[in-house]
Amino acid sequence: MTSADLHTMTGAYALHALDEDERREFEGHLVECPACAREVREFRATSARLAVAVAESPGPELKRRVMDEIATVRQLPPELPDRHSPTPVEPRRTRRVVVLVLAACLAAIGALGGVAIDRYRDARDAERAVAEQRARGAAIEAVITAPDAVGGSAPASGGGTVRVIASPALDRAVVLTSGLPTLPDARVYQGWYSDNGRMRSIGLIRPGTALLASGLDRASGVGVTVEPAGGSARPSGAPIVLIDLPAGRS
Amino acid sequence: MRTVVHLAAPGEHAPTLEDRLARVAQGDQEAFSFVYDAVIGAVLGVARRVVRDPAQSEEVAQEVLLDVWRGAARFRPDRGSAMTWILTMAHRRAVDRVRSAQAATDREHRTAVREHTPEYDEVVEEVEARLEREQVRRCLRTLTEVQRRSVTLAYYRGCTHREVAGLLDVPLGTIKTRLRDGLIRLRDCLGVGA
Numbered sequence: 001m002t003s004a005d006l007h008t009m010t011g012a013y014a015l016h017a018l019d020e021d022e023r024r025e026f027e028g029h030l031v032e033c034p035a036c037a038r039e040v041r042e043f044r045a046t047s048a049r050l051a052v053a054v055a056e057s058p059g060p061e062l063k064r065r066v067m068d069e070i071a072t073v074r075q076l077p078p079e080l081p082d083r084h085s086p087t088p089v090e091p092r093r094t095r096r097v098v099v100l101v102l103a104a105c106l107a108a109i110g111a112l113g114g115v116a117i118d119r120y121r122d123a124r125d126a127e128r129a130v131a132e133q134r135a136r137g138a139a140i141e142a143v144i145t146a147p148d149a150v151g152g153s154a155p156a157s158g159g160g161t162v163r164v165i166a167s168p169a170l171d172r173a174v175v176l177t178s179g180l181p182t183l184p185d186a187r188v189y190q191g192w193y194s195d196n197g198r199m200r201s202i203g204l205i206r207p208g209t210a211l212l213a214s215g216l217d218r219a220s221g222v223g224v225t226v227e228p229a230g231g232s233a234r235p236s237g238a239p240i241v242l243i244d245l246p247a248g249r250s
Numbered sequence: 251m252r253t254v255v256h257l258a259a260p261g262e263h264a265p266t267l268e269d270r271l272a273r274v275a276q277g278d279q280e281a282f283s284f285v286y287d288a289v290i291g292a293v294l295g296v297a298r299r300v301v302r303d304p305a306q307s308e309e310v311a312q313e314v315l316l317d318v319w320r321g322a323a324r325f326r327p328d329r330g331s332a333m334t335w336i337l338t339m340a341h342r343r344a345v346d347r348v349r350s351a352q353a354a355t356d357r358e359h360r361t362a363v364r365e366h367t368p369e370y371d372e373v374v375e376e377v378e379a380r381l382e383r384e385q386v387r388r389c390l391r392t393l394t395e396v397q398r399r400s401v402t403l404a405y406y407r408g409c410t411h412r413e414v415a416g417l418l419d420v421p422l423g424t425i426k427t428r429l430r431d432g433l434i435r436l437r438d439c440l441g442v443g444a
Contacts, residue, residue, distance in 0.1 A: 008423075008426045008427050008430055009426055009430075010430055010433075011401075011426065011429035011430030011431075011432065011433045011434075012404070012411040012425075012426050012429050012430075014433065015341075015401070015404040015405050015429065015433075016341060016342055016345045016404075016408070017404040017409065017410050017411045017414065017429065018410070018411065019410060019412065041329060041330050041334075042437050042442055042443070043433045043437065044330060044334050044338045045330055045331065045334045045437075045442045045443070046433055046436050046437040046440060046442045047337070047338075047341065047405055047433070048292070048331075048333055048334040048337040048338065049386055049436075049440050049442065050296075050386060050401075050405050050406070051292040051293070051295055051296035051337040051340065051341065052291075052292045052295075052333075052337075052386075053295075053386035053387070054292075054295035054296065054298070054299055054406070055291030055292045055294070055295040056291060056294045056295045056298055057291060057294075058290050058291070058294050058308070058311065059308075062290070062294075062308055062311065062312065063283075063286060063287075063290070065312060066286060066312055066315045066316070067279070067282075067283065067286075069312070069316060070279060070282060070315075070316065070319040071279070073316060073319060073320060074320070075275070075277060075319065075320050075321075075322065075323065076320050076321050076323060076324060077323060078275070078323040078324060135305050135308070136305070139305050171302075214302070214303040214306075215302075215303075
């Protein structure tokens with residue numbers, strides 16, 4: 001790529017919209033192009049205004065959680081000693097995060113699981129997990145008790161029952177399973193939204209726990225399939241259960 | 251032309267956000283509390299735009315504020331304002347979140363797969379309807395339609411330029427240019443300096 005081509009990437013770079021390869025190539029260029037670096041700084045300042053323009057009021061619990069947490073979190077020293085230490089400073093990001101970026105909106109699948117585990121191995125996440133669990137419980141309750149909640153249940157073909165409660169207003173659904181057969185180690189249950197037959201993954205289902213799924217949108221139903229460990233991008237077989245959601249929702 | 255809004259709202263002799271951040275770097279939790287108050291609205295706002303899900307957006311905001319606490323000593327004033335530094339991290343974190351599939355579910359279920367299907371009409375309308383700052387709205391209007399959609403899809407929805415190109419049915423090379431041109435126009439309209 002020519003230097004002129006690279007220079008046009010300042011905008012996409014500042015908005016975190018480049019693919020990994022391009023990002024790396026551009027960052028190589030950035031160190032030798034002060035004009036580009038300046039433009040990126042200006043664009044970052046510009047996009048910060050876009051964030052300010054959509055500012056929202058947080059609930060008071062968030063601050064309490066953050067203040068509680070910082071009291072237990074060690075601060076980083078000023079210098080950047082090591083590429084592999086976690087650092088919020090752009091543009092030197094760890095490879096792990098880069099891999100996540102590569103995964104992109106376009107549903108790149110594969111190695112995500114391992115990457116995600118790796119990323120969340122930080123000790124501080126253990127504490128956060130507790131708070132998140134609490135928040136999830138509240139979110140599930142909100143769906144179940146939503147005034148517009150709809151749902152249904154059906155027996156799964158291999159035994160057991162699957163129940164779905166969805167709230168279009170909250171754009172979420174809760175999937176509950178009971179009595180599903182235990183699967184061999186290499187197999188997992190995976191949930192899907194069905195958009196009139198087109199399946200969108202909503203994540204893996206651990207029998208006995210509730211799956212809280214966002215992005216309900218106009219899903220016409222919810223299905224469950226059995227997939228290889230780690231899940232699949234698309235159902236690899238027929239669903240063991242498919243529950244229609246009432247039509248006519250806005 | 252109206253002057254640029256002061257993001258840190260400096261009052262009489264009030265320490266700037268950068269001053270506060272320097273105190274945070276020394277472990278000052280009270281200074282951090284001020285920084286939190288100054289930035290949390292915008293941090294949460296950008297997280298909500300990109301991530302959508304309220305609970306996950308709060309997680310992202312929390313992660314960003316922890317990054318601020320942990321990394322305060324690594325803030326480089328010569329590279330831009332503290333607000334820009336923090337909001338760049340916020341956008342990065344939000345984008346990571348939507349591109350890394352359903353992270354909260356990942357942790358519980360080892361992995362999960364999610365599609366992220368942007369709908370640009372909705373985004374643009376919603377963004378425009380709810381933009382709180384008249385200046386930003388006015389400046390966004392000065393962009394061409396493709397520039398504006400490119401910038402808002404990339405920033406508020408966290409799309410890659412490839413996805414933006416696909417959504418707008420415009421060649422990839424063109425989108426890069428439109429993103430840059432759009433940001434240049436926005437930068438000049440907002441009076442943003444380096």
